[in-house]
Amino acid sequence: MGSDVAESTDDRRARLQALRAAQELLAAPTPDSTIASLDTNGQQRQPLEQEQEPDGASDTGIKFRNYFPRDSDLQKAKHAPPVIPKFEDPVATDPLQVAGGEDPIVSIAPKKPNWDLRRDVAKKLEKLERRTHRAIVELMIEEEKRRQAEAVDNMEQD
Structure with a gap:
């Protein structure tokens, strides 16, 4: 059992050393980063925190x-x-292209301004017209009957 403990401590020690080596590699400047940190004159630039305005x-x-x-x-x-x-x-x-020198607003507007009223009232007018003709015919028949009655009265009196 003592050997298991010794192996686990050795394994742990090896893992910790590998982690430290990886951290050192990440923290160590690479040649690319040193070139990038040089300014145009070849001198070392300040870190970003120091470059910002105060x-x-x-x-x-x-x-x-x-x-x-x-x-x-x-x-x-x-x-x-x-x-x-x-x-x-x-x-x-773009200027308006006027055909025939006519105002475009006038060409859109209907020729008769009350065309929609006539359309809406057309059915009612047809009904009224039929009633009017019927009433005129009835009046003419009554007038004819009245004249015939007068003519009969005039013949009887003669």
């Missing part, structure tokens, strides 16, 4: 897009509004 606005990472701060230090963090391209309406830019 003002409070860039430290906090605040970006004002829709708000204009009153503090002058915060105004430095104000973003410029986005430049919106001007919209050109292609329909509005």
Whole structure:
């Protein structure tokens, strides 16, 4: 049983050494990173934390897009509004092609302004017209009967 414990401690010791070696490799600068950290003159650059401006606005990472701060230090963090391209309406830019020198609004408008009223009232007018003709015929028949009655009365009196 003592050998099992010794093997497990040896295994654990080997794993810990491998982890330390991996951490050292990650922390060690690579040749690519040293080249990237050199500035244009070939000198060592400062880390990013030291390169940033010491003002409070860039430290906090605040970006004002829709708000204009009153503090002058915060105004430095104000973003410029986005430049919106001007919209050109292609329909509005083309001149209207007028056929025959006629105003396009007049050509859209109906020739008779009350055509819709006539259409809606047409059924009612037909019904009224039939009743009117029937009433005229009845009046003519009554008038004829009255004349015949007068003619019979005149013949009897003669």
